[in-house]
Amino acid sequence: MQPxxxxxxxxxxxxxxxxxxLSVPDxxxxxxxxxxxxxxxxxxxxxxxxxxxxxxxxxxGQLESLRQLGATPADEAQPQARAKATAAQDQIVIERAVWxxxxxxxxxxxxxxxxAAQAATLTVAWKGxxxxxxxxxxxxxxxxxxxxxxxxxxxxxxxxxxxxVTVTSAGGGKAEARVGEWPDGERPDHNGRGYQKxxxxxxxxxxxxxxxxxxxxxxxxxxxxxxxxxxxxxxxRRHAQxxxxxxxxxxxxxxxxxxxxxxxxxxxxxxxxxxxxxxxLQVTLNGKxxxxxxxxxxxxxxxxxxxxVVAAINATAGLPVRAGVYRTDPGAGxxxxxxxxxxxxxxNAPADVSRAPAQVLALRIGVHRNGSRxxxxxxxxxxxxxWVTPLVTIEAAERLLRNSSRDQATRRLLERTxxxxxxxxxxxxxxxxxxxxxxxxxxxxxxxxxxQSDPALRNTWGVDVNRNYAVGSLTDGYFGASAxxxxxxxxxPGEHSEPESRNVIWLAQKYRNIKFAMNVxxxxxxxxxxxxxxKLDGRVTLPRPTPRxxxxxxxxxxxxxxxxxxxxxxxxxPQQTGPVTDVLYSAAGNSADELWYDFxxxxxxxxxxxxxWNPATRTWEGVGFQPPFSEGHAExxxxxxxxxxxxxxxxxxxxP
Numbered sequence: 181m182q183p184x185x186x187x188x189x190x191x192x193x194x195x196x197x198x199x200x201x202l203s204v205p206d207x208x209x210x211x212x213x214x215x216x217x218x219x220x221x222x223x224x225x226x227x228x229x230x231x232x233x234x235x236x237x238x239x240x241g242q243l244e245s246l247r248q249l250g251a252t253p254a255d256e257a258q259p260q261a262r263a264k265a266t267a268a269q270d271q272i273v274i275e276r277a278v279w280x281x282x283x284x285x286x287x288x289x290x291x292x293x294x295x296a297a298q299a300a301t302l303t304v305a306w307k308g309x310x311x312x313x314x315x316x317x318x319x320x321x322x323x324x325x326x327x328x329x330x331x332x333x334x335x336x337x338x339x340x341x342x343x344x345v346t347v348t349s350a351g352g353g354k355a356e357a358r359v360g361e362w363p364d365g366e367r368p369d370h371n372g373r374g375y376q377k378x379x380x381x382x383x384x385x386x387x388x389x390x391x392x393x394x395x396x397x398x399x400x401x402x403x404x405x406x407x408x409x410x411x412x413x414x415x416x417r418r419h420a421q422x423x424x425x426x427x428x429x430x431x432x433x434x435x436x437x438x439x440x441x442x443x444x445x446x447x448x449x450x451x452x453x454x455x456x457x458x459x460x461l462q463v464t465l466n467g468k469x470x471x472x473x474x475x476x477x478x479x480x481x482x483x484x485x486x487x488x489v490v491a492a493i494n495a496t497a498g499l500p501v502r503a504g505v506y507r508t509d510p511g512a513g514x515x516x517x518x519x520x521x522x523x524x525x526x527x528n529a530p531a532d533v534s535r536a537p538a539q540v541l542a543l544r545i546g547v548h549r550n551g552s553r554x555x556x557x558x559x560x561x562x563x564x565x566x567w568v569t570p571l572v573t574i575e576a577a578e579r580l581l582r583n584s585s586r587d588q589a590t591r592r593l594l595e596r597t598x599x600x601x602x603x604x605x606x607x608x609x610x611x612x613x614x615x616x617x618x619x620x621x622x623x624x625x626x627x628x629x630x631x632q633s634d635p636a637l638r639n640t641w642g643v644d645v646n647r648n649y650a651v652g653s654l655t656d657g658y659f660g661a662s663a664x665x666x667x668x669x670x671x672x673p674g675e676h677s678e679p680e681s682r683n684v685i686w687l688a689q690k691y692r693n694i695k696f697a698m699n700v701x702x703x704x705x706x707x708x709x710x711x712x713x714x715k716l717d718g719r720v721t722l723p724r725p726t727p728r729x730x731x732x733x734x735x736x737x738x739x740x741x742x743x744x745x746x747x748x749x750x751x752x753x754p755q756q757t758g759p760v761t762d763v764l765y766s767a768a769g770n771s772a773d774e775l776w777y778d779f780x781x782x783x784x785x786x787x788x789x790x791x792x793w794n795p796a797t798r799t800w801e802g803v804g805f806q807p808p809f810s811e812g813h814a815e816x817x818x819x820x821x822x823x824x825x826x827x828x829x830x831x832x833x834x835x836p
Contacts, residue, residue: 191431221802274291277358277359285337308341324716363742365739390604417536424449465499472493504633573820598694624641744821750790750818786822
């Protein structure tokens, strides 16, 4: 599925990327990374020395640029020296102290704040059952210059259930608290004997995902309907190109006016020496072949520059191509003859993978699909490389329908809710991720100008669908998206410029009974809700939910996380449960914010793929976007259980 990297990179080969863990000295440096438009994952880990680690998808060249912003590969980073607080005795408040038991044992998570703010050095000591005890240092959490408290870098292991914690400060402060259980939500409804689950056998590209929901509709026509969303995507297609010459100064980029799959791949270009002195520059078309006869000087040697070749091609009427100089070079170099070169769209999917604009499908599930029941929207793969996320929605759909006649709890959900499932919001990008560039995050619409559109840059094109929405957006002045068309977080030329984001909002506009939404992403193990963005100056977030709404978000989250844990003991960390701006970073123009602020929909985000505990090294390890299927399968099962728990919450929902 994943293309191999060429042994020797040529002028049309994109620079290879790697998934690396970067270390930055503090949150201010982290903000510089976000502002740069770096392709960061959602796995952010504060460290005991005050530094921050974050996974990123980078080329070697990008890594060097990020070094200038203070980022270093984690395996090269040196521990930071920490200043000790010398102020008078500070006041300590323990905000939360909880324990949880997972398949890997007991763990403790503590959050506290100090009147000395980030200058404080806080240490937690605990006592637990059977005389167990331990101690660990806390990390100051500072975001956009605002002190948000202290926490553990990651939950710390405990020999048994911790019962009491004492937080002490180098400044003399002290506080104690009893330790509660996490997530301690409501237990999932008991499913009857014969309850069926585990319908996922492999990662699936978009065509297979659509076939699965079509098959479910055929098998359960009384409980489902297929909704064809109105905005077709660009399609898994690109214009065909050729790079002729020697970059940078003596090279031209030829691009077909038609997509490669619609004739562009059949075109060829050659540059020839007419073999006589004093000849003018001429361009001719013979069928599918374009011949550029270079101008020659008095000696008979070619004298046409790259810029002149470009001008001649673009001035020739009827040519099925356009030309440009290489990137920002003026094209003053003299072009040499070049053999006949066929244009290529560089797309490697099998011929049976459609290149046409894609019809995005939603599967609607429920006994009463007339707007009279509380609606739940589950959508996934806004980011193309997140292969696990569609499996979550497909597994949930399979369980709901195949248990509808045999399980009372499932039947109750279908009686009381109206469910909308979109397995792949971004099918074009997903195809590109499966068949061409597995790290693709964005869609396949290229808004870059000619200077940024030679074929070696093709892996940088596209729009980040989850930065293309219209609330808390880059256009509105919010932080966490980019105006650079090559950035991993490119917001697009305007709000809702992309059909993918318009499709999601169309569902919310048309089906006003939708009151809950789950946007399934990966990876990192988060459970989040609005606000998801802030303005950097003063860290001004979108309006926070009321205390009552915030309590509902949290109570629901704990119930859903309780359900997730029933599958294999995975517990979503308390410090990664909360508003996006509190537990991750600002993400301007994300979908959950628009659903919440414009439509009143309780919008959540899963980040499936929680870190795995390595008992040998006693560290938490990330899983990546496309873990071995055995791990991806387990993630799909546990988060499908969580999604069904959300549907259960919706079944009990009553309008305030």
